[in-house]
Amino acid sequence: MPHGIADDLLHGFDRCLPPVCFPPDYLVTKPVFLTTFVTTMKVYVKSQQGGWLMPTHPAKARWMLRVGRAEVIQRTPFAIQLTYAATEHGQPVAIGIDDGGVVAGIAAVANGEEVYQEEIHLRTDIKSKMDTRRSYRRGRRHRKTRYRAPRFDNRHASRQAGRLPPSIRSKKEVIVRAVAQMPLPAPVLIRLEDAYFDMQAIENPDITEAEYQQGPLLYDKNFKSACKTRDKHRCRVCSSEDSLQVHHLVYRTNGGSDKLSNLMTLCRSCHDNHHQNGLALPRQKNVSFRSAAHVQQGKYYLQDRLATLAPVQTTFGYVTAHHRKRQGIDKTHANDAVVIAQVGVLPKSSLIKTICLGGRKRSLHEATPHRGRKQPNREQKRNGKNVVSLKGFNRLDTVRFQGQVSYLSGFNGTSMAFIRGEDGHYIATPGKRYKQVPLSKIQRLHHNQTHVRFLVKQPVTTSRPSSHASLADAR
Numbered sequence: 001m002p003h004g005i006a007d008d009l010l011h012g013f014d015r016c017l018p019p020v021c022f023p024p025d026y027l028v029t030k031p032v033f034l035t036t037f038v039t040t041m042k043v044y045v046k047s048q049q050g051g052w053l054m055p056t057h058p059a060k061a062r063w064m065l066r067v068g069r070a071e072v073i074q075r076t077p078f079a080i081q082l083t084y085a086a087t088e089h090g091q092p093v094a095i096g097i098d099d100g101g102v103v104a105g106i107a108a109v110a111n112g113e114e115v116y117q118e119e120i121h122l123r124t125d126i127k128s129k130m131d132t133r134r135s136y137r138r139g140r141r142h143r144k145t146r147y148r149a150p151r152f153d154n155r156h157a158s159r160q161a162g163r164l165p166p167s168i169r170s171k172k173e174v175i176v177r178a179v180a181q182m183p184l185p186a187p188v189l190i191r192l193e194d195a196y197f198d199m200q201a202i203e204n205p206d207i208t209e210a211e212y213q214q215g216p217l218l219y220d221k222n223f224k225s226a227c228k229t230r231d232k233h234r235c236r237v238c239s240s241e242d243s244l245q246v247h248h249l250v251y252r253t254n255g256g257s258d259k260l261s262n263l264m265t266l267c268r269s270c271h272d273n274h275h276q277n278g279l280a281l282p283r284q285k286n287v288s289f290r291s292a293a294h295v296q297q298g299k300y301y302l303q304d305r306l307a308t309l310a311p312v313q314t315t316f317g318y319v320t321a322h323h324r325k326r327q328g329i330d331k332t333h334a335n336d337a338v339v340i341a342q343v344g345v346l347p348k349s350s351l352i353k354t355i356c357l358g359g360r361k362r363s364l365h366e367a368t369p370h371r372g373r374k375q376p377n378r379e380q381k382r383n384g385k386n387v388v389s390l391k392g393f394n395r396l397d398t399v400r401f402q403g404q405v406s407y408l409s410g411f412n413g414t415s416m417a418f419i420r421g422e423d424g425h426y427i428a429t430p431g432k433r434y435k436q437v438p439l440s441k442i443q444r445l446h447h448n449q450t451h452v453r454f455l456v457k458q459p460v461t462t463s464r465p466s467s468h469a470s471l472a473d474a475r
Contacts, residue, residue, distance in 0.1 A: 041350050042115060044079040044183035045070075051088045052183050055115055075398070075446050076453040077116075077352050079183050090185030095310070096341025097175060097192045098320070098333045099302065101291025104175055105333030108184055109341040116184060117351040119334040122174060125358060126167040127255075168298040174356055174451075176305045187310045191340050194314040195299060197292040203261060216260045223258050231265035236282050243268040249286050261286045315340055332458065353422055353454045355407075357396060387411045391439055396452055400443040401427055407452040412436045422454040 042055030061080055064070040070080040091110045098105040102124060108116035141148065157163070164172070179190065200207055220226035224246045234241055247266045250256030264284060266274065273279040306312050320336050323343045329335050338347040388395045390411045397408045399419060406419045406427050416436035419427050426435045 041348065044074075044077055046073060046079060046081040046183070047088050048082050048085050049088065052090075052185055053082075053086070053088060054090050054110065054185065055183075074183070076455055077183060078455075088185075092188045093184050093186075094189045094191065094341050095179060095182070095187045096337040096339070097179070097190065097306075098336040098340060099175065099193060099195065099295050099299065100333055101171070101294040103333050104171075105335070105337035106175070106178055106182075107334060107337035107341050107347070108182060108187070109338065109345050110184075112342070112345060114338050114341075114345050114348055116182060117334050117338060117347055118178060118354060119332070119351055120174060120178060120354045121356060122171045123356045123358065126170050127165075129358065130166060162301070164298055164301055168294050169301070171294065172298045172302045172305065175302060176309075178354070179306065179309060190306050190310045190312045192299075192303060192306065192312055192314050193317055193320055193336070193340055195292075195295045195317060197289075197296055199289050199292070202289065202292070203259075203287045223260055223263060226260055227263040228265050230260065234265065235267040235270055236264050237266060237270040237279070240267040240269075245271045247271055247274070247281075249281075249284065250288075255290070330458075334458070347458070350455060350457050353456045354451050355422070355424075355453075356451045359450060390417070391415070393417065393439060393442070393444055394447055396448040396450075398445045398448060398452060400445055401437060401441065402430075405445070405454065407448065408442070415439050417442065422456060 041058065043058050043061035044055045045053040045061075047053055061070065064082075065072065065080065069084060070082050073079055073081045093108050093110045093115070096105075096107045096109070100122070102122060104120045104122060106116075106118045106120065107114060179187070200212060204211075216226050217223070220229055227246050228244060233244065235244065245266055245268055247264045248256050248258075249262050249264060256262050261284070264281060266281075270279060274281060303312055303314070320339050324331065324336060324339045327339070327344070327346070329339065329347065334351050335347045338345055387410075393399075393408055393411075395408060395410060399406055399408050401419055404421065404427060406421045408417050409420045410418045412418065413436075415438055417439055418435055419437060419442065421427050427437070428435045429437055429441075
C-alpha cells in the first residue's frame with residue numbers, strides 16, 4: 001500500500017475565501033453576498049468496475065486506503081479505485097472550456113461546487129518541427145533518388161474539406177482528450193466560449209466605421225512604402241533620410257509577418273549595426289494575431305468533436321468577463337472556465353497544470369552540430385542518438401529532486417539527466433554551474449507519455465467585487 005504517496009497528496013488545500021457577490025441573472029444590479037466557506041481539494045474515485053464516481057473528501061480517502069477498501073491508481077490528479085463493488089450513481093456534471101491559442105482552461109462543476117480545474121499549456125512547436133521534417137525529407141530525396149520525377153498531384157489529404165493544419169488540430173485534440181479523460185462521471189453538458197475576434201480593432205482600438213475600409217495601403221502600393229510614409233521617410237534611430245531600409249521586428253524566419261506594426265524604417269548603417277552588434281531599437285507596438293487566428297479557425301472543429309461526448313452550449317467572452325468581474329475573480333483561463341461552467345461558483349485555490357510536450361526526435365542525423373561538438377553527428381543511429389530510457393528512468397518521468405517535484409527532460413552521458421520544474425526552468429544542484437543532475441539523487445514518482453501534470457496553487461483573488469459592473473465593461 002503506497003502510504004507515502006497518500007500522505008503526501010491527500011491533504012487538501014483549505015482556504016477561507018472573502019465574501020463575493022454574483023448576479024443570478026444578466027440584468028440584476030443588486031449584489032448578492034455569499035457567506036465565507038472553506039474550499040477543500042477532493043480525491044477522485046473510480047469504481048471496481050472501472051467507471052468514475054463523484055470525488056470524495058481526503059479524510060475518507062485516507063481511511064479507505066488504510067483499511068484496504070481502495071488503492072492508489074493515479075498521482076496527478078490523485079485518484080483511488082475501490083476494491084469492492086459499489087453502485088455507480090453520480091451527480092450531473094457541467095464542464096466549462098475557455099479555449100486559447102497557447103493556454104486553455106477546463107473546469108467541471110457539480111451540485112454548485114467546482115470539482116475539477118485544469119490549465120493546459122498547449123504545444124507551439126508543431127509548425128517548426130514540421131518544417132524541420134520537410135527539410136530532412138527533401139534532402140534525403142535529393143541524396144537517395146535524385147532522378148525521381150517530381151510529384152505535385154499527390155497532396156489529396158491537404159485539400160480535404162474541413163481540414164485543419166496539424167498545428168491547430170493538435171491543440172483542439174488535446175482539449176477533447178482532456179474532457180474525455182476527466183476523472184468524473186460523464187458530463188451532461190459542455191459549455192464552450194465562442195470566440196469572435198476583430199483583428200483591426202485589436203491592433204487599433206480607436207478605429208471607426210469608415211476606417212475599416214481604409215486599410216494601411218490606402219495611399220501606398222505596398223507595406224514597404226507604407227512603412228516609410230508612416231515614419232516620414234526617416235530612420236527611426238538617427239533620423240537619417242539616406243539609404244532607407246525596412247526592418248522586420250519579428251523576423252520572417254521566426255514567424256513574423258509583413259503587417260505594418262511589424263515593420264520599422266532604418267537606414268542602412270543602423271540596420272547593419274542592429275543585426276551585427278545588437279543596436280537597441282525604439283519600442284513599437286506589435287500585436288500578434290496568431291493565437292486569435294488559431295482559436296477562431298479551429299472553434300467549429302472543436303465544437304463538433306465535443307458534441308460526440310455531450311451536448312454543447314456556447315457563450316461569449318463578454319458575458320464571461322461580466323460575471324467574472326461581478327464575482328471579483330482574477331483573470332485566468334482556468335477561472336474563466338469555472339465561470340463558463342456555472343455562474344456563481346468560486347474556483348478553488350489549487351488546480352492541475354498540464355504541460356503538453358513532444359515525443360522522440362525524428363531526425364536520423366544532426367543538421368547542425370550540437371553545443372560542444374565541432375562536426376555534426378551523422379553516423380549515430382536513431383536509437384543510440386535519442387535516448388529515451390536510462391537506468392530505470394524514462395524521458396518525461398515525474399521525479400522528485402531535493403524535495404521539488406519536476407519532470408525529466410533528457411539524459412546526458414551514462415548517469416546524468418536534465419530536469420525541469422513546472423515553470424519550465426532547469427533545476428540544478430545547488431552550488432554547481434552545470435544543469436545536469438545525477439540519477440542517483442533523483443526519486444522517480446511515475447511515468448508520463450506526452451504530457452506532464454503538476455498540482456499547483458493559484459493565488460486567492462484580492463480584487464473587490466463590483467456591484468456596478470455591466471456588459472459594456474467587459475468589452
